[in-house]
Amino acid sequence: MISQAKLPPLNTIRxxxxxxxxxxxxxxxxxxxxxxxxVSRQLRLLEEDLGCALFExxxxxxxxxxxxxxxxDVSTEALELLRGARQRLRREIxxxxxxxxxxxxxxxxxxxxxxxxxxxxxxxxxxxLSASEKPPGPTLDGLDATLLIAEPPWPxxxxxHSLATEHIGPVMAPVIAEALSAQDASPRALLRxxxxxxxxxxxxxxxxxxxxxxxxDTLRMGQGFEHLYYLLEAAVAGLGVAIAPQQxxxxxxxxxxxxxxxxxxxxxxxxxxxxxxxHPDERIPRLAGWLxxxxxxxx
Numbered sequence: 001m002i003s004q005a006k007l008p009p010l011n012t013i014r015x016x017x018x019x020x021x022x023x024x025x026x027x028x029x030x031x032x033x034x035x036x037x038x039v040s041r042q043l044r045l046l047e048e049d050l051g052c053a054l055f056e057x058x059x060x061x062x063x064x065x066x067x068x069x070x071x072x073d074v075s076t077e078a079l080e081l082l083r084g085a086r087q088r089l090r091r092e093i094x095x096x097x098x099x100x101x102x103x104x105x106x107x108x109x110x111x112x113x114x115x116x117x118x119x120x121x122x123x124x125x126x127x128x129l130s131a132s133e134k135p136p137g138p139t140l141d142g143l144d145a146t147l148l149i150a151e152p153p154w155p156x157x158x159x160x161h162s163l164a165t166e167h168i169g170p171v172m173a174p175v176i177a178e179a180l181s182a183q184d185a186s187p188r189a190l191l192r193x194x195x196x197x198x199x200x201x202x203x204x205x206x207x208x209x210x211x212x213x214x215x216x217d218t219l220r221m222g223q224g225f226e227h228l229y230y231l232l233e234a235a236v237a238g239l240g241v242a243i244a245p246q247q248x249x250x251x252x253x254x255x256x257x258x259x260x261x262x263x264x265x266x267x268x269x270x271x272x273x274x275x276x277x278x279h280p281d282e283r284i285p286r287l288a289g290w291l292x293x294x295x296x297x298x299x
Contacts, residue, residue: 008049013075015042016054020064020072097128098283102147103200104131105228109248111147114294122290125283133200133227145275145284147291149245151268159279161288163271164295167246168208169264170195173238177259180241187212187262194222196240198231204243211265232258247271247295271295 018028019039029039047054054068064072102111107129118125136146138155154160170190172180180189191214195205206216222240225231232249235242236257252258273288275281 008046009042012042012046012049013079015039016046016068016071017075017079019043019055019062020068020076023062025062097126098281098287099128099130099142099144100147100287101130101132101136101143101145103133103149103228105200105232105248106147106149107131108229109232109251113251117294118290122286125287125290127287140274140276144279144281145273145287147271147273149269149271151270154272154274157277158274159277159284161273161275161285161292163273163288163292164247166267166269166271167264168204168243168267169246169260169262170208170241171232171235171244171249171252171258171260172241173236174256174259175238176241177261181261185261188214190241191218191220193241194220196223196225196231196234196242197221198225198228200226200228201243207267208243208265212262 014032015028015038018031019025022028022031025039025043026036029036032039043054050067050071052067053065054071055062055064108131111129115127118127130143132146135148135150136143138157140146140158149166152160170187180193183189183192197205205219205221209216209219223234225234228244228248231242232244232252234240235244236252246260246264249258249260253260271291273284273291275284
């Protein structure tokens, strides 16, 4: 029969263990990254729950009581067992799931819609996905791989799988495209439009304009958005003309939610899958091959 005895709250045990280890509430607070008052409250709650004192106050210091020593020995062993179990479980999960990061716009608009297809075609390639707007550091910050749209050079510590050249172009809701074409069917129609833009890709519009032979100082920037995902949602909602990578709007173009009257222009950026140099995981080249096939279907 399972015991129904009430357990002390885990936070009180963690605070007690830290005090017993460091011999001071202040040092325990530093170790736990909380305030002195928070540790004191947890100790008081634990002593009230147990009905006995765990430390004696002697001057400015603390001396552990017999009850405290008994609880320290038991709780330290129990917490070590929990920590060990956590580490083993995390290793087991990480051994089966490839930890992949990518910007939120890629995750939401490209990767997630294709996860079911990935599971069908690569059933043993399980991914643990993480959204990050900043490129990871040279050691990939504990990740197995990262999917990016970026330009070289790459860190020496990375192995880089080139997947596809980025293509960008103006996209808009069909109603806006109809209004523009009634005025001017050429890309120069955009010179009279406030253009939606994003802080994460400030050079996107100038890059496209130069490729069209247009002066970048003639562009009128309209509403800005922090991330590309919000920019594209605004374009779908008919709030203006956005600039976007072709692959990220392919599904919207197919569904008729967006149109791209002037097509897409290649840039110097690439879609890349990056891993740590020397990473022995054979799943990474397989994932790179699958991603390459998906990305190049667009063209």
